[in-house]
Amino acid sequence: xxxxxxxxxxxxxxxxxxxxxxxxxxxxxxxxxxxxxxxxxxxxxxxxxxxxxxxxxxxxxxxxxxxxxxxxxxxxxxxxxxxxxxxxxxxxxxxxxxxxxxxxxxxxxxxxxxxxxxxxxxxxxxxxxxxxxxxxxxxxxxxxxxxxxxxxxxxxxxxxxxxxxxxxxxxxxxxxxxxxxxxxxxxxxxxxxxxxxxxxxxxxxxxxxxxxxxxxxxxxxxxxxxxxxxxxxxxxxxxxxxxxxxxxxxxxxxxxxxxxxxxxxxxxxxxxxxxxxxxxxxxxxxxxxxxxxxxxxxxxxxxxxxxxxxxxxxxxxxxxxxxxxxxxxx
Amino acid sequence: xxxxxxxxxxxxxxxxxxxxxxxxxxxxxxxxxxxxxxxxxxxxxxxxxxxxxxxxxxxxxxxxxxxxxxxxxxxxxxxxxxxxxxxxxxxxxxxxxxxxxxxxxxxxxxxxxxxxxxxxxxxxxxxxxxxxxxxxxxxxxxxxxxxxxxxxxxxxxxxxxxxxxxxxxxxxxxxxxxxxxxx
Numbered sequence: 042x043x044x045x046x047x048x049x050x051x052x053x054x055x056x057x058x059x060x061x062x063x064x065x066x067x068x069x070x071x072x073x074x075x076x077x078x079x080x081x082x083x084x085x086x087x088x089x090x091x092x093x094x095x096x097x098x099x100x101x102x103x104x105x106x107x108x109x110x111x112x113x114x115x116x117x118x119x120x121x122x123x124x125x126x127x128x129x130x131x132x133x134x135x136x137x138x139x140x141x142x143x144x145x146x147x148x149x150x151x152x153x154x155x156x157x158x159x160x161x162x163x164x165x166x167x168x169x170x171x172x173x174x175x176x177x178x179x180x181x182x183x184x185x186x187x188x189x190x191x192x193x194x195x196x197x198x199x200x201x202x203x204x205x206x207x208x209x210x211x212x213x214x215x216x217x218x219x220x221x222x223x224x225x226x227x228x229x230x231x232x233x234x235x236x237x238x239x240x241x242x243x244x245x246x247x248x249x250x251x252x253x254x255x256x257x258x259x260x261x262x263x264x265x266x267x268x269x270x271x272x273x274x275x276x277x278x279x280x281x282x283x284x285x286x287x288x289x290x291x292x293x294x295x296x297x298x299x300x301x302x303x304x305x306x307x308x309x310x311x312x313x314x315x316x317x318x319x320x321x322x323x324x325x326x327x328x329x330x331x332x333x334x335x336x337x338x339x340x341x342x343x344x345x346x347x348x349x350x351x352x353x354x355x356x357x358x359x360x361x362x363x364x365x366x367x368x369x370x371x
Numbered sequence: 372x373x374x375x376x377x378x379x380x381x382x383x384x385x386x387x388x389x390x391x392x393x394x395x396x397x398x399x400x401x402x403x404x405x406x407x408x409x410x411x412x413x414x415x416x417x418x419x420x421x422x423x424x425x426x427x428x429x430x431x432x433x434x435x436x437x438x439x440x441x442x443x444x445x446x447x448x449x450x451x452x453x454x455x456x457x458x459x460x461x462x463x464x465x466x467x468x469x470x471x472x473x474x475x476x477x478x479x480x481x482x483x484x485x486x487x488x489x490x491x492x493x494x495x496x497x498x499x500x501x502x503x504x505x506x507x508x509x510x511x512x513x514x515x516x517x518x519x520x521x522x523x524x525x526x527x528x529x530x531x532x533x534x535x536x537x538x539x540x541x542x543x544x545x546x547x548x549x550x551x552x553x554x
Contacts, residue, residue: 044377047397047443069444076400076439077420089397091444118433122509138512142534143501144427144434278512278533 043085052096053221053255061223061251063088068253070153071116073145078158082167083174093150098255101125107261113152113254117141117207120151130259132268132287136210139272142279152254155208155218155234158245159201159309160281162186172198173242180242183345189283192344192351194308199242200345202306203235204281209305210270212313213287216259222252232303235310242309263299266291267366272305273354282306284354288362295325295367302363304355307342314338317359326367328360335359382446386411387455395442402426402437405452413453413492417536424535427493427500428452434500436534453492456499475499475552482548486539494535498549501531505553523553 050056060066065087069075078084092098098112101123109125120126121137141149163169163182170178182190182200190200211231218229235246248254272285285305291298300321302314320334335356342352365371378397383390386409395404402419405411405428417425419438426437429451456473475498478484485491505523513530514521521527528546537545 042398044375045397046378047380047441069441071439072441072444073421073436073439076441080419089441093444118504118509122504122507127510134510135512138510142424143504143531144424144436144497144534145421145439147430147433147500148435148440278530 042079042082043087045079045086046088047091048088049091050095053098053253056090056092056095056253057221057223057251059088059090060253063090066090068092068152070114070150071148072153073141073149074153074157078165081165083158083165092152092253095255104258104261109259111151111257111259113150113256115151117146117149117151117154118143120207121146129262130210130214130268132213132270132289133207133210133259135268135270136206136272136285136287139270139282139285140206151207151257154205155211155254155257156246156248157203157205157208160204161190161201164201173201173238176241176243186347187345188347189281189306190345190348191308192342192348192355193312193339194237194310195343196238196240196242198240199238199309201238201242201309203245203308203310204306205311206270206272206282206285206305208235209285209303209311210287211257211259212311213268213289213301213303214259214262215301216257218254219256219258220248220252221255222249226255228258232310232313238309245309262289263291265293266299267371269362269366269371271358271362273358284351284358286355286358286362287311288359288366290326290363290366292326292367295327297321297324297326297363297367300363302359304358307351307355314359316341321363326363328364331360331363332356380443382443384442384445384448384450386450387452388458393442397441397443399442400438401428401430401440401442401445401450404442405437405450411452411454414496415489415492417490417493422536423490423493424497425490425493427497427535429496429500432500432503434497451496451499453495456495473499475502475549478548478552479545482544482551484544484548485537485541490535490537490539494532494537494545497532497535498552501528502549502553505531523550525550 067086069089069091098114102110121134127134163171216231274280287303289301300318304312317334317338415425417423421436421439428437
């Protein structure tokens with residue numbers, strides 16, 4: 042591992058000033074992903090700026106309108122256990138609890154979770170080419186081991202997937218990511234924070250290099266909203282998603298008055314299923330209707346040689362999750 | 372190019388009740404600090420990537436993977452390793468208690484909850500942290516309903532302990548040992 046300087050920032054302005062002055066610096070949250078990547082040689086910052094102790098970013102607060110503002114330094118454990126989150130945004134608590142392990146969630150932070158790098162094996166192996174790690178070097182995953190990589194929205198340069206469960210729930214909840222940079226603050230909506238790989242797979246998000254995530258804001262939800270996170274993986278616990286779904290649906294009887302669906306494990310971003318949502322908004326939730334909507338969504342999929350199974354898995358997850366939510370008392 | 376010379380940092384840690392002032396390379400993980408600098412070899416280096424849980428310790432009472440925690444980022448923390456779980460006994464001040472076993476350690480022995488023993492220190496620290504989380508009412512991915520009424524079923528124990536792998540497959544005895552210690 043390359044030697045690095047360590048700085049502890051005490052507030053967001055100081056953190057931004059430190060990173061702006063040091064081109065080879067990175068922010069450090071819980072370190073559960075970054076320290077691992079440094080050990081693998083994938084990341085080699087000259088300075089780490091610890092942002093786990095920033096003033097005001099270690100708590101979850103009510104917003105004026107009845108939503109929640111989550112500090113970027115809140116740990117995954119504290120987010121998932123928060124009673125307000127469990128009562129009003131259960132899909133978020135469920136998603137976080139479906140990720141990683143108890144001891145990792147105690148270290149990992151909300152800001153770091155949003156910035157998790159892909160678990161593509163070629164990205165993590167510095168002896169292999171990878172356009173995300175080393176732009177222009179090639180993508181061996183396209184012809185190699187890609188059974189757990191993207192089926193939708195990928196490019197010839199990159200077929201990686203975004204691994205964060207939390208981000209899938211935040212995408213279905215239309216969360217807003219608040220960031221601070223050298224020129225001030227801005228708000229980035231989800232979906233829209235993560236980006237598709239295109240010709241720049243080295244960029245996972247729309248964040249500028251010197252911008253710091255400060256909070257994640259959740260808008261108030263109607264009381265009648267039903268929410269669920271489901272995840273399919275290769276073992277029952279402590280594994281990344283093959284496919285996951287966060288569904289947030291408002292019902293009047295059997296009719297879905299509003300539908301938000303995000304899929305994990307299928308793309309370089311948490312994939313918002315806009316086509317399926319449009320088909321289902323205002324419709325009665327029946328097996329036929331949901332299956333048609335799921336198939337319309339997945340008509341855009343371009344599975345690789347060895348991951349066509351994910352198309353079927355995604356379709357079945359959409360159908361099963363929406364039908365469960367439509368059951369009285371769900 | 373800056374960054375080729377090791378960078379040293381000073382920090383203070385309280386480990387199993389004993390204060391330490393240390394100067395370490397910023398790259399040092401808590402796991403390497405405990406094992407190489409303090410001779411506390413209970414926490415094991417299994418994968419060194421946060422995937423096996425053999426290095427699990429308690430940082431300020433919460434379980435965490437010592438392999439992914441940079442020591443310098445935990446300046447001032449209170450650390451408990453498996454050597455410190457039995458601090459109810461008369462320790463001789465070396466941070467390695469020679470006293471009575473923690474109820475969880477006793478339960479592991481009674482249930483023969485290990486084979487080779489390599490994962491055991493991590494399993495025990497993880498279980499102690501997990502039981503504290505359970506007592507605070509934290510839900511898990513398998514907690515039904517709104518998570519208000521949680522019973523520590525075998526399914527709950529397995530889910531909450533999934534960050535600790537046992538390649539001997541002693542899970543069948545680890546789960547009842549933890550259940551006993553929770554009573």
